[in-house]
Amino acid sequence: MNLKEQTYVCTLADIGNLTQAAKQLYVSQPALSLYISNLENHLGVRLFERIGKQFVLTRAGELYVEKARQMLSLKNSFDTELSAIINGQTERLRVGMQDIRAHFLTPDILPEITAMYPKVKIQWITGNYSPMEQMLLNNQLDIFFCNCNKKSKEFEYVPLFSDEVVFITAKDHPLTIYAENREGQSFPWIDLSLFVNERFILPIEGQSLRKYSDQILKGCSVQPKEIFMLRKIFIIISLVNKGYGVGFSLLGYINWSRNIDNIRIFSVIEPAVTATFYAIYKKGRRLSPAASSLIEMVRTKLDQQINALCPTTYIHPGSLG
Numbered sequence: 001m002n003l004k005e006q007t008y009v010c011t012l013a014d015i016g017n018l019t020q021a022a023k024q025l026y027v028s029q030p031a032l033s034l035y036i037s038n039l040e041n042h043l044g045v046r047l048f049e050r051i052g053k054q055f056v057l058t059r060a061g062e063l064y065v066e067k068a069r070q071m072l073s074l075k076n077s078f079d080t081e082l083s084a085i086i087n088g089q090t091e092r093l094r095v096g097m098q099d100i101r102a103h104f105l106t107p108d109i110l111p112e113i114t115a116m117y118p119k120v121k122i123q124w125i126t127g128n129y130s131p132m133e134q135m136l137l138n139n140q141l142d143i144f145f146c147n148c149n150k151k152s153k154e155f156e157y158v159p160l161f162s163d164e165v166v167f168i169t170a171k172d173h174p175l176t177i178y179a180e181n182r183e184g185q186s187f188p189w190i191d192l193s194l195f196v197n198e199r200f201i202l203p204i205e206g207q208s209l210r211k212y213s214d215q216i217l218k219g220c221s222v223q224p225k226e227i228f229m230l231r232k233i234f235i236i237i238s239l240v241n242k243g244y245g246v247g248f249s250l251l252g253y254i255n256w257s258r259n260i261d262n263i264r265i266f267s268v269i270e271p272a273v274t275a276t277f278y279a280i281y282k283k284g285r286r287l288s289p290a291a292s293s294l295i296e297m298v299r300t301k302l303d304q305q306i307n308a309l310c311p312t313t314y315i316h317p318g319s320l321g
Helices: 004-015 016-023 029-043 058-083 099-116 129-137 172-177 207-218 233-241 251-256 289-309
Strands: 048-051 053-059 092-098 119-129 143-148 155-170 199-205 226-230 247-248 264-265 274-282
Touching: 004 029, 004 053, 004 058, 016 029, 016 143, 053 058, 058 092, 058 207, 092 099, 092 129, 092 289, 099 119, 099 143, 099 289, 129 143, 129 274, 143 155, 143 207, 143 289, 155 207, 155 233, 155 251, 155 289, 199 207, 199 233, 207 247, 207 274, 226 233, 226 264, 233 247, 233 251, 233 264, 251 264, 274 289
Parallel strands: 092 119, 092 143, 199 226, 199 247
Antiparallel strands: 048 053, 143 274, 155 247, 155 264, 155 274
8 A cells, every 4th residue: 555645745744845855755855846746737736835945735735634644544554454464474563752751661661562572563762742743643653652731633642640840949049938838739839930030941842841831931920031941851950959040840750860959849830730641642543452562561660660759749540531
């Protein structure tokens, strides 16, 4: 089943740039341009408007891409089921996982799933949320494990656990004297606006924790005067520990951090912002036995790690709606 035409159009629609789309598809730019032009001539309608170097879908293009994605999803389901019934054929499982969780889960999970399904060829890809979500949308991943604060109608979401996003400072930060205990809060409460002139150390754009951080800042009507951005969450926590600035973290990330003894944790918004960790896959897609087993492995391993680190803080899957 060859859906090259649909793959080309959907990739160009996702990227919006002919040169970058051609690179991802491993074809030349002129070849891709000619292919799209010939397709539009054949259909008798433009699929893209050319605005400078950007390719923007027309109404007809939006309709085409909607149906093409359904075809690509069906093709992947067909490929998965066909490989499972052909004797000796190796099934493929393409797994995506956010970097920070992958660091703690991969060494335990990958050998176990490989031993359980020795004939399955497993691709294990790690990275930031936004590009990995796009890979799932483009049918380049079968399943994606991630924190997610905004659901898409394109995907099915299997909740695994929830974690609170907290505000962190060094213990000796002078403004912590204004903290107070509030009923119903997990941690001492502090007014985030007090820190508006402090250096906020935040994740880069596109990381899920950055989205939660921005959500809290907006909810508290705080616009920091100085923002310092880093990709590695554990470096952010370490810098806060050293008193270089203030920031936000998931509670689990703090528990997994090493050599931090100068961190104070605060609640700053009601209700608390929580990050739910999901297994995500395309709607209409039939999960293979290996993918279903992997979800349960990740769930079990997270429960084990969470109970070992902080048994009373986390919301467990049974309490998720």
